[in-house]
Amino acid sequence: AQSVTQLGSHVSVSEGALVLLRCNYSSSVPPYLFWYVQYPNQGLQLLLKYTTGATLVKGINGFEAEFKKSETSFHLTKPSAHMSDAAEYFCAVSDYNRDDKIIFGKGTRLHILP
Amino acid sequence: NAGVTQTPKFRVLKTGQSMTLLCAQDMNHEYMYWYRQDPGMGLRLIHYSVGEGTTAKGEVPDGYNVSRLKKQNFLLGLESAAPSQTSVYFCASSYAMNTEAFFGQGTRLTVV
Numbered sequence: 211a212q213s214v215t216q217l218g219s220h221v222s223v224s225e226g227a228l229v230l231l232r233c234n235y236s237s238s239v240p241p242y243l244f245w246y247v248q249y250p251n252q253g254l255q256l257l258l259k260y261t262t263g264a265t266l267v268k269g270i271n272g273f274e275a276e277f278k279k280s281e282t283s284f285h286l287t288k289p290s291a292h293m294s295d296a297a298e299y300f301c302a303v304s305d306y307n308r309d310d311k312i313i314f315g316k317g318t319r320l321h322i323l324p
Numbered sequence: 325n326a327g328v329t330q331t332p333k334f335r336v337l338k339t340g341q342s343m344t345l346l347c348a349q350d351m352n353h354e355y356m357y358w359y360r361q362d363p364g365m366g367l368r369l370i371h372y373s374v375g376e377g378t379t380a381k382g383e384v385p386d387g388y389n390v391s392r393l394k395k396q397n398f399l400l401g402l403e404s405a406a407p408s409q410t411s412v413y414f415c416a417s418s419y420a421m422n423t424e425a426f427f428g429q430g431t432r433l434t435v436v
Contacts, residue, residue: 219364242422242423244424251429251430252429252430253414253416253428253429253430254367254414254416254425254427256424256425259424300366300367304421304422305422310421310422311369311372311382311421311422312421312422312425314366314367315366316364316365316366317366317367
């Protein structure tokens, strides 16, 4: 069974600094991996996803993530944080079986310091 | 394009009361889900459906029932609300279980 671990329930970075949100997964088969973002009082929306192919995935709002099979990781990065990036971020995993459920991590709240 | 619409957006219930949350999607998705979100717990799957007329239990199904009489609608019922069911509830839909899920705006439920 798959599982997801997000390191750090809260992360604070200064505006303009690098954003790094960590996600490790466990899966017995090649995974599908997702990052979702949730702004205050809203539902989740997809930032980016990895299914197959290129391991560096680019998403919306300047975010990207790299699938590293050897490290079972899918960390989310953005070179320069903006105040509008303050939100909660969820990593999620499923496998290639179309009837397998997506499992979400517990989330990381990103705070941007002026 | 409405996507996934949840009603109501807010509700306060007294312990023991019942209610139904409605989720509607206009993307012709087969798969629909109900999650609850609690601080520090992330998203937990309550029930899901893989098509019209089908339902299945998720991670935390106790105290909830669901129905999928029409493909576009997925209803979540609380027969006898308890304070432990105070939460934010999200509905989502997707083309397949392992593809991108589209979420509604959420329903904030308080049980007093």
